[in-house]
Structure formats: C-alpha cells, structure tokens
Amino acid sequence: MTAIEATGLRYAYPDGTLAVDGVDVTIDAGERVALLGPNGAGKSTLLQLLGGLVEPDAGTVRYFGETTDADSVRERLSVLTQDPAEYLFNPTVREDLAYGPAQQDVSRTEVERRVEGLADRLDLDGLLSKPPFRLSGGEQRRAALASALTVEPDALLLDEPVSNVDAGNRAAILSLLDELSAAGVPASEASGGSSERRSDGVTLVTSTPETELVPHVADRVILLDSAGEVVARGSTREILTDVDLLTDCDLRPPQVVRLFEGREDVPLTVAEARTRLDG
Numbered sequence: 673m674t675a676i677e678a679t680g681l682r683y684a685y686p687d688g689t690l691a692v693d694g695v696d697v698t699i700d701a702g703e704r705v706a707l708l709g710p711n712g713a714g715k716s717t718l719l720q721l722l723g724g725l726v727e728p729d730a731g732t733v734r735y736f737g738e739t740t741d742a743d744s745v746r747e748r749l750s751v752l753t754q755d756p757a758e759y760l761f762n763p764t765v766r767e768d769l770a771y772g773p774a775q776q777d778v779s780r781t782e783v784e785r786r787v788e789g790l791a792d793r794l795d796l797d798g799l800l801s802k803p804p805f806r807l808s809g810g811e812q813r814r815a816a817l818a819s820a821l822t823v824e825p826d827a828l829l830l831d832e833p834v835s836n837v838d839a840g841n842r843a844a845i846l847s848l849l850d851e852l853s854a855a856g857v858p859a860s861e862a863s864g865g866s867s868e869r870r871s872d873g874v875t876l877v878t879s880t881p882e883t884e885l886v887p888h889v890a891d892r893v894i895l896l897d898s899a900g901e902v903v904a905r906g907s908t909r910e911i912l913t914d915v916d917l918l919t920d921c922d923l924r925p926p927q928v929v930r931l932f933e934g935r936e937d938v939p940l941t942v943a944e945a946r947t948r949l950d951g
C-alpha cells in the first residue's frame with residue numbers, strides 16, 4: 673500500500689520564493705525515506721506539503737491510497753516541524769502529550785499509558801508537570817516528538833528530529849524510531865503496555881541536511897540540491913557512497929564513507945565499520 677503519493681508539487685512563498693517546483697514523491701507504507709539536501713533546498717517546505725500542513729500551489733498529495741484530504745487522516749499521520757512550540761501549547765507537558773489521543777476515541781487509561789511510556793523512553797519523566805515553555809530547547813524537541821507519537825500514527829514525518837538534541841537523547845530517539853519502523857510496535861507497548869501490534873512498521877519520512885543521520889532513519893533517499901531540484905533518488909547506500917554527488921549538492925559525505933572510499937562494501941556508520949574491522 674502507498675502511504676503518501678505526491679505528484680507535481682509546487683509551492684512559492686508569498687514573497688515569491690519558489691521553494692518546491694514540480695516534485696513527485698511516492699512513499700510506500702512501512703518505508704523509511706530521507707529527504708536529504710543542503711540548507712534552503714526546500715526540505716521543510718516539502719515535508720509540510722507532504723504532511724498537508726501547507727496547501728500546494730499545484731499538484732496533489734494522496735494519503736493511504738484513499739484521500740487527498742490530510743485532515744481526514746490526521747489520526748494516522750503525524751508531522752513534526754522544526755518548531756516545537758506548534759505542539760506545546762497546554763499548561764503542562766503531560767497535557768501536551770495527552771492532547772492528541774484525548775481528541776480521539778482513546779480511553780483515559782490508555783492515554784495515560786501512552787504518555788507514561790513515551791515520557792519514559794524520551795527522558796521526560798521529570799518534566800511532565802512543567803509548563804512546556806520552561807523546558808530547554810532540546811527538551812522541547814523531545815516533548816514535541818513525544819506528542820507526535822502518543823497518537824500512534826501510521827506515518828510519521830519528521831523535520832530534523834535530532835537537531836539540538838544531546839548524544840544520549842539522540843540515541844534514545846533513534847532507537848525508538850527504529851523500533852517503531854521495524855516492527856510497528858507502538859511506543860507504549862515497547863515500554864511494557866499491551867496495545868495491538870501493527871502488521872507493518874510505521875512509515876517514516878525524515879528531512880535532514882545531515883548525511884551521518886541518514887543510515888539511522890532511512891533505507892531510501894530523495895536528494896535535493898540547493899536550487900530545490902530533486903537531483904537523485906536511490907537507496908541510502910547508493911546515495912551516501914556517491915561522494916561527488918553529495919559534494920555537488922553542498923553536503924558532506926559521512927566521515928566513515930570518506931575513510932573507506934574506494935574499497936568494497938563501504939560502511940555507512942561507525943558501527944558497520946567496526947564490524948568490518950573486527951571481522
């Protein structure tokens with residue numbers, strides 16, 4: 673099944689800046705895709721168009737093969753922009769995390785279970801009773817991510833999910849995303865709950881200018897250049913090992929790729945490199 677199918681997307685900001693021009697994107701259910709490109713390439717704009725937060729000037733986006741009305745699938749689609757304040761508007765972090773599922777037909781006990789489970793996974797336990805505007809920038813990002821996950825979406829669109837997040841929390845976020853996409857296990861179940869298991873993993877679309885992040889969140893890459901054109905599509909391996917292509921797009925290839933450049937089976941991550949060196 674197709675999770676998101678976009679054709680001919682075009683969007684110009686009111687000042688005339690053409691951010692996305694004629695982009696087609698098809699993302700299958702359960703896929704992990706990265707929108708990779710330098711600053712200003714149009715990744716955030718494209719992500720917001722795909723998530724139905726912004727109306728395109730031209731083109732359409734179809735969700736789950738069913739509808740072009742993003743609002744009718746809001747329960748299945750979570751979009752996390754770069755601005756945590758868009759998700760944190762209640763008096764406390766706990767209420768922010770509970771807000772999404774509370775709008776749906778989810779029991780109070782289940783809402784509470786999801787909130788506690790995600791707070792535990794994302795190191796927010798001690799912050800639940802705080803007003804969100806009193807959190808640090810990195811804490812706000814984690815709280816916003818948690819609030820996007822408490823609805824247990826089928827598709828998750830994330831704009832630079834680990835920017836401004838420290839190493840420990842980055843690892844926690846990546847491991848949570850890995851579980852969600854790999855097995856489709858809702859986060860609350862991962863922390864000991866009992867909700868139903870999805871047959872597919874969560875569809876994950878991540879926008880980032882960071883090549884090092886891509887192997888952790890995507891199996892496929894849509895590469896944009898600084899002019900906002902889609903210049904390549906391919907597997908994470910194909911794109912990340914093409915050093916010239918990345919450099920032409922003003923992106924830095926992963927350090928480990930540079931280190932092993934020209935050899936067979938270039939590792940994409942330090943963990944892969946270590947396995948190779950040990951093996």
Ligand SMILES: Nc1ncnc2c1ncn2[C@@H]1O[C@H](COP(=O)(O)OP(=O)(O)OP(=O)(O)O)[C@@H](O)[C@H]1O
Nearest residue numbers: 685687689691710711712713714715716717718881
């Ligand atoms: N509100 C706005 N008004 C006018 N132009 C904008 C606005 N927001 C973004 N742009 C422009 O649209 C283009 C695409 O911006 P976008 O934020 O989508 O890029 P990006 O690839 O996400 O960049 P970054 O990696 O820096 O987040 C850029 O040229 C940017 O200057």
